[in-house]
Amino acid sequence: MNKITKIAGAIVIALSVNSSHAALTIVGTAANGYNFALSNGTVLTDGAVFKFGYYDSAYAGSYFSGLKTASAFETGWTTLAQSTVNTYDYSGLRSASIELATGVDTYVGKVITMLVGNAATIATSTQIGVFSNSAWAVPTNPSGVVPADFGFDIQESGTVAYFGSLTLGTGAYPLDGVVNSANLAVVIPEPSSASLLALGMAGLVALRARRKS
Numbered sequence: 353m354n355k356i357t358k359i360a361g362a363i364v365i366a367l368s369v370n371s372s373h374a375a376l377t378i379v380g381t382a383a384n385g386y387n388f389a390l391s392n393g394t395v396l397t398d399g400a401v402f403k404f405g406y407y408d409s410a411y412a413g414s415y416f417s418g419l420k421t422a423s424a425f426e427t428g429w430t431t432l433a434q435s436t437v438n439t440y441d442y443s444g445l446r447s448a449s450i451e452l453a454t455g456v457d458t459y460v461g462k463v464i465t466m467l468v469g470n471a472a473t474i475a476t477s478t479q480i481g482v483f484s485n486s487a488w489a490v491p492t493n494p495s496g497v498v499p500a501d502f503g504f505d506i507q508e509s510g511t512v513a514y515f516g517s518l519t520l521g522t523g524a525y526p527l528d529g530v531v532n533s534a535n536l537a538v539v540i541p542e543p544s545s546a547s548l549l550a551l552g553m554a555g556l557v558a559l560r561a562r563r564k565s
Contacts, residue, residue: 375456376493377501378432379449380404380466382534385507386518387444388468389533390479393519395444396536401469401477402446403434406462416482416515422539423475425467425482425515432459436472444533455495464488466506468516470536479536481516506534 382388388396408428419425433448446468452459465484469477488504511518516537 375454376452376491377449378404378452378464378490379447379501379503380433380464380505381439381445381447381503382466382506383439383445383447384505386532386534387442388446388481389444389519389535390470391516391535391537393533393535395533396446396468396470397443398438399436399472401434401436401472401474402448403431403467403474404448404464405429405431405433405467406459406465411514413514419539422469422477422480425480425539426474429467431467432464452493455493457493459490460492462490464490464504465514468534468536478539480539481534481536482514483511483516483518483534484514485511507532 382402388400388402390396406429408430416425433450435446435448437446439445439447463484463486465482465488467474468481468483470479471477474480483506485504485508487508487510491502506518513534517535519533519535
């Protein structure tokens, strides 16, 4: 049995234990077929933030590609749960959960989104990933003693990378057959790239001034 199969089994056990709770428990993971990685395929380590929550308004990939700062990714965003710790000490895997008050339907119908960064906070991250799935809609929260767990994993069919990518062949544990990763994308240009851009613009301005003279 490979590492990921063991982890998947542990997640299932955890959900089974939680099923005795009366309130709705939401569990979001990257623990089965995909792991989180940087844009170059390097797997995320401890300390990189994983959140799940929702945006106030519907969005498309073009919205995120137009953002200029990392903090802008949290505009209109509500966090339900987060973690910066590797699941079961395996790099690139994350899990977070929230138990809602019994019968409280504050989030019913909200489509959950995963927001991932390469630093301890989204605002300080230089790479970010935004992933969601139309099936990740929060169900009704029971008011009685009814088992109620809502778990979702990034590997599920229908998951979309709105910023970043879902990539085959660059996983954390290729020897175990896990070759999928949820890659983040660069938000803030590297200093060298920014410097080259500034120098290029300065050169164009100087050239234009020279032609005018």
